[in-house]
Amino acid sequence: MKKYTLLFLIIGAISLPSLIACGGDEIKTDAPAEIAKEQYRCPMKCTEEILDKVGACSVCGMELEKITKS
């Protein structure tokens, strides 16, 4: 019975780091396939309006700031 316990511990010791390493690979993110679209929004967030080009806020007139999507 002790032999099996030792074997289990050895298998556990070998498989655990490899499982962690495997998980680490999955966390690694690839660049999104879709083309990053630039979006602009009022820096004061006084409106939910999001435009795809540079402009001024229709409410406060401030220059829209670029939204960086992650």
Ligand SMILES: [Zn+2]
């Ligand atoms: Zn505004």
